[in-house]
Amino acid sequence: MTGTVVVHAETPFLALWRGTFGVEIDGVRVGSVRQGALARFPVPAGAHTVRLAAWDRARSNTVAVEVGEDREFLVAARGSGLRFAFAALPLARAALVPWYYVSAVGLAMAAVLWAVPGLRFRVRAVGDSYLPADRDAGPGEPGEPGEEHRGNGLWWESDPALAKRFRKDTAS
Template identity: 60%
Template structure:
């Protein structure tokens, strides 16, 4: 009676070095996933809370998923780009005294660490049958094939509000009219 949580860490748009995220399932750190890669974590069938963490203590929003028996549930994580905002006080250092820069950086760091999901977002993509159980020819592959999307068909464009069902419903309705 197990299923699999599959976490896809999307590649950053601008980065010199790709990092990795820690994967937390039900409050327990179970492993890591590198940016641009896919990682699979076996879990008992049922409801689980999944989140991502970064080395500096920031964390993503928690996503509750329902993992069925012999099924895998795909989640997609990406950085929001808000981490680049830390450059603003450093750049302002040329005009402002050093203590303003330090205070601004400390306040920004406190806000980012206190509010999950500001710098890292996790969204549920959906579930499917395990390829190994149902004879898919890609059963041994660790990720999507060349040119394929890891999220599958119809996964959307990855907007930040897609992980919040209330916002997604409201914004989808207003986008259609």
């Protein structure tokens, strides 16, 4: 009566630094995953919530997953690139913006990125799949990873309201 949650932390766009994210399932930290790697966590079959946390306590959004018995459920994490917003601060200072304005903007940006879950990195539920021993059925089987969300992994794919707003269909 167990299944597996598989967390894939996608490789960052600029791979200068590959971080490690802590994985929380149902609010309990169960392990970690390094960017560019997969991590598997056995859980009881049923509904669970999955979320990631960075070293500086920045959190991702929370996704609900339904893990079947003897099945894997793939969850993908991807950075939003907003951590590079801080690169504008030295440029603003070089443009002779007073240091107290740059400091105030930097603190405000840090507070917002820390306080709002899902701004620095997003988690999306990809789908249910067979365990590796059961994958002999072929590529057309329902429940294969990527069946539910095909696309390039953009941040709005995990939220149907935003997908509609940006005219992206999460089911296509």
